[in-house]
Amino acid sequence: MKYNYASRMAGLNGTATREIFKLLGDPEIISFAGGNPAIQCLPTARVKEICDEITSRPDFARVLQYGLTAGFPELRKQLCEYVKTADIYDASVENVLVISGGQQGIDLVLKTFINPGDVVLVENPTYLAVLQLISSYEGVAKGVDESGEGLDLNDLEKKIIKYKPKLLYCVPTFSNPTGRTYSAENRKKIAEITAKYGVVVIEDDPYSKLRFKGEPVPSMKSMDKAGNVIFISSFSKILSPGNRTGVAVAAPEIIRKMEICKQGTDLHTPNLSQMITYEYLKRGYLEEDLKKAVVLYGRKKKIMSDAISKYMPSEFNCTDPDGGLFIWGYFPEKIDTVNIFPEAIARKVAYINGSVFFADGSGRNYMRLNYSYASDEQIEEGIHRLGDLFKEKIAGLR
Amino acid sequence: MKYNYASRMAGLNGTATREIFKLLGDPEIISFAGGNPAIQCLPTARVKEICDEITSRPDFARVLQYGLTAGFPELRKQLCEYVKTADIYDASVENVLVISGGQQGIDLVLKTFINPGDVVLVENPTYLAVLQLISSYEGVAKGVDESGEGLDLNDLEKKIIKYKPKLLYCVPTFSNPTGRTYSAENRKKIAEITAKYGVVVIEDDPYSKLRFKGEPVPSMKSMDKAGNVIFISSFSKILSPGNRTGVAVAAPEIIRKMEICKQGTDLHTPNLSQMITYEYLKRGYLEEDLKKAVVLYGRKKKIMSDAISKYMPSEFNCTDPDGGLFIWGYFPEKIDTVNIFPEAIARKVAYINGSVFFADGSGRNYMRLNYSYASDEQIEEGIHRLGDLFKEKIAGLR
Numbered sequence: 001m002k003y004n005y006a007s008r009m010a011g012l013n014g015t016a017t018r019e020i021f022k023l024l025g026d027p028e029i030i031s032f033a034g035g036n037p038a039i040q041c042l043p044t045a046r047v048k049e050i051c052d053e054i055t056s057r058p059d060f061a062r063v064l065q066y067g068l069t070a071g072f073p074e075l076r077k078q079l080c081e082y083v084k085t086a087d088i089y090d091a092s093v094e095n096v097l098v099i100s101g102g103q104q105g106i107d108l109v110l111k112t113f114i115n116p117g118d119v120v121l122v123e124n125p126t127y128l129a130v131l132q133l134i135s136s137y138e139g140v141a142k143g144v145d146e147s148g149e150g151l152d153l154n155d156l157e158k159k160i161i162k163y164k165p166k167l168l169y170c171v172p173t174f175s176n177p178t179g180r181t182y183s184a185e186n187r188k189k190i191a192e193i194t195a196k197y198g199v200v201v202i203e204d205d206p207y208s209k210l211r212f213k214g215e216p217v218p219s220m221k222s223m224d225k226a227g228n229v230i231f232i233s234s235f236s237k238i239l240s241p242g243n244r245t246g247v248a249v250a251a252p253e254i255i256r257k258m259e260i261c262k263q264g265t266d267l268h269t270p271n272l273s274q275m276i277t278y279e280y281l282k283r284g285y286l287e288e289d290l291k292k293a294v295v296l297y298g299r300k301k302k303i304m305s306d307a308i309s310k311y312m313p314s315e316f317n318c319t320d321p322d323g324g325l326f327i328w329g330y331f332p333e334k335i336d337t338v339n340i341f342p343e344a345i346a347r348k349v350a351y352i353n354g355s356v357f358f359a360d361g362s363g364r365n366y367m368r369l370n371y372s373y374a375s376d377e378q379i380e381e382g383i384h385r386l387g388d389l390f391k392e393k394i395a396g397l398r
Numbered sequence: 399m400k401y402n403y404a405s406r407m408a409g410l411n412g413t414a415t416r417e418i419f420k421l422l423g424d425p426e427i428i429s430f431a432g433g434n435p436a437i438q439c440l441p442t443a444r445v446k447e448i449c450d451e452i453t454s455r456p457d458f459a460r461v462l463q464y465g466l467t468a469g470f471p472e473l474r475k476q477l478c479e480y481v482k483t484a485d486i487y488d489a490s491v492e493n494v495l496v497i498s499g500g501q502q503g504i505d506l507v508l509k510t511f512i513n514p515g516d517v518v519l520v521e522n523p524t525y526l527a528v529l530q531l532i533s534s535y536e537g538v539a540k541g542v543d544e545s546g547e548g549l550d551l552n553d554l555e556k557k558i559i560k561y562k563p564k565l566l567y568c569v570p571t572f573s574n575p576t577g578r579t580y581s582a583e584n585r586k587k588i589a590e591i592t593a594k595y596g597v598v599v600i601e602d603d604p605y606s607k608l609r610f611k612g613e614p615v616p617s618m619k620s621m622d623k624a625g626n627v628i629f630i631s632s633f634s635k636i637l638s639p640g641n642r643t644g645v646a647v648a649a650p651e652i653i654r655k656m657e658i659c660k661q662g663t664d665l666h667t668p669n670l671s672q673m674i675t676y677e678y679l680k681r682g683y684l685e686e687d688l689k690k691a692v693v694l695y696g697r698k699k700k701i702m703s704d705a706i707s708k709y710m711p712s713e714f715n716c717t718d719p720d721g722g723l724f725i726w727g728y729f730p731e732k733i734d735t736v737n738i739f740p741e742a743i744a745r746k747v748a749y750i751n752g753s754v755f756f757a758d759g760s761g762r763n764y765m766r767l768n769y770s771y772a773s774d775e776q777i778e779e780g781i782h783r784l785g786d787l788f789k790e791k792i793a794g795l796r
Contacts (some may be wrong), residue, residue: 001624001625001649002596003652004511004564005510005511006516006535008513036464044453047453048458051670052453055446055449059554060442061442063640064445064638065434065437066432066640098499104664107664112408113536115406118779129661136662195399198402202623203410205702240463241464241665242461242463243668244668246665251401254401257407260411261410263527264410264501264530264531266501266502268640268642270498270641272670349587388492
């Protein structure tokens with residue numbers, strides 16, 4: 001039979017990272033493509049301890065029964081405490097929704113706000129899955145330029161006036177893919193400008209805790225006076241991606257709409273996932289484990305930066321991030337990272353080509369490199385392989 | 399700030415069951431409203447045993463890391479075996495998608511197929527959450543009449559010709575809310591008629607394993623020659639609702655589209671939830687536990703049927719199901735179960751009014767009663783309370 005799909009399916013082909021994820025079944029491939037935390041940072045002993053206790057409780061059956069869509073009440077309370085670490089001091093339970101990972105939070109916001117044709121402003125470049133999500137609601141993504149401080153405020157206001165967007169999506173701390181962080185002043189201005197024009201902001205914050213250098217910057221949500229900022233955070237990078245938990249913080253009216261959307265999507269986040277996150281936070285394990293994680297990620301970043309200096313062609317320009325999981329760089333314009341990708345795979349090394357992060361599909365000379373997942377030796381070896389490949393390509397240009 | 403929501407939000411107010419679920423925080427209320435399995439059927443000891451083992455494995459970190467969107471490969475293989483119990487013998491891994499509960503499966507099918515204005519045929523009455531889901535895609539639900547054998551085939555064909563629907567949603571075994579089961583012949587004809595007109599069928603099957611009387615009927619998917627039937631099953635009623643796992647079986651092309659939609663929704667079902675379901679199936683626990691569950695549910699159904707005979711007014715007509723979780727009944731037309739509901743809550747007993755199950759909002763004299771969740775004593779006492787209330791209402795009609 002020939003199937004007659006919804007029109008939203010026309011633009012959806014699966015995100016590059018997810019598709020590349022499938023390649024990683026080949027253990028010989030060194031992958032800088034995903035955003036996986038280091039395997040040694042995953043707190044297996046702690047989660048075992050927590051599971052042992054939860055499953056031994058006399059009321060364990062409660063965990064197996066249906067739960068509330070918005071999440072376990074005790075977890076919601078705990079999350080109100082947790083978001084104080086992002087300078088959000090006034091959240092109460094009705095401001096907070098438990099989500100099945102940060103990705104679901106973004107999806108629920110888009111479902112709540114976006115009609116076909118509605119514009120969503122994004123950083124240029126931005127998190128590639130968001131471009132797919134916007135497409136899945138038949139919305140239109142428009143890129144906002146960046147300045148040295150964060151978003152280019154003139155370009156932001158100009159594009160708000162021009163496109164009348166419903167939403168702005170941004171990752172103000174250790175942005176994916178660029179790793180850049182907006183200044184406090186830039187965040188404050190973004191909150192003011194968007195409030196002035198009635199634009200709702202998704203402040204996606206999966207990485208801010210992974211800072212190994214420099215001083216933290218307060219969240220944009222903490223500067224939100226109009227109630228137009230939705231803060232989304234994930235425990236995927238600091239507890240477990242496989243556990244699929246996160247939190248959304250917003251005005252109660254928005255949280256209620258997102259909750260109704262979540263009813264349809266999955267009824268609620270699995271209870272055991274929620275309880276693991278609750279206990280992990282309550283016992284203070286997150287803080288303790290983060291201290292070790294940032295040291296590790298800082299070291300891995302340095303290994304990759306050093307390997308880049310050593311092996312990559314001098315024509316490769318890249319960032320030196322203070323946190324997060326990625327190095328972002330570019331080659332001269334004639335180097336096409338999309339076309340070269342199969343050759344990299346043939347040499348058993350994977351990256352993400354930059355063009356998937358640009359709303360307009362440009363940036364074919366860009367590349368994102370993840371340093372958290374591969375081992376120290378793999379980082380050295382993988383960058384060596386990439387360096388050889390791209391040196392050949394650059395030589396070919398002459 | 400005034401928020402400018404998507405037009406899909408206009409029709410969404412949260413499903414009646416989910417909202418009533420919140421009431422159940424009051425332990426004095428006897429609830430016949432939800433669809434919760436009996437607490438004593440939840441396999442706490444087995445899940446503890448499984449969790450103990452999974453969390454002790456040397457490769458436990460793999461469970462905490464990201465997984466594939468379609469699900470753990472070994473679970474997908476196990477599910478191919480599992481669906482043989484629904485007479486689906488030819489499923490291979492590419493026919494199978496792991497879902498976060500049956501509800502997510504339905505949502506993903508609608509996302510894959512439904513544009514605003516598209517018609518979805520449903521049984522009349524049907525599962526209330528499906529009506530909300532169709533509304534969330536701005537689709538239009540149209541009810542198909544039932545015959546003694548299942549769907550009224552003439553009405554089905556007439557409405558296919560009239561409305562050109564993309565989908566038919568049905569629960570052929572122990573339908574929610576009516577508890578009725580379509581005959582094998584009726585299923586075969588539905589598969590044929592829908593294939594003839596290119597209509598895709600969602601065969602939702604959360605209840606067929608909960609049969610305490612009569613002979614099983616083969617699934618509609620087992621009669622699907624054109625590849626137009628999508629079979630969705632859930633482990634919520636027979637393992638754990640809080641674990642949020644289920645399975646969709648369909649043509650590989652459809653599964654691939656649903657997988658892409660799931661990428662956006664939640665990336666993947668939590669790994670621990672998947673592993674629990676995998677081990678529970680592999681160890682044969684599901685079969686063993688089902689044997690006990692159906693005895694319990696058969697007994698509880700009888701307690702409720704007996705209490706209805708004893709306490710409810712003779713004007714109440716209701717079903718005597720062979721399985722599933724619900725009794726469905728109606729009063730004379732002037733008895734309005736919607737308006738009477740607050741009085742039932744005042745007397746500390748909850749039901750679901752029938753109108754929420756009808757695509758056209760009719761059926762205000764109907765009522766669905768769940769017998770799996772309340773204790774034996776609560777069933778007796780709750781039906782006694784409802785009997786007194788509705789006897790008063792019927793007396794008031796005279």
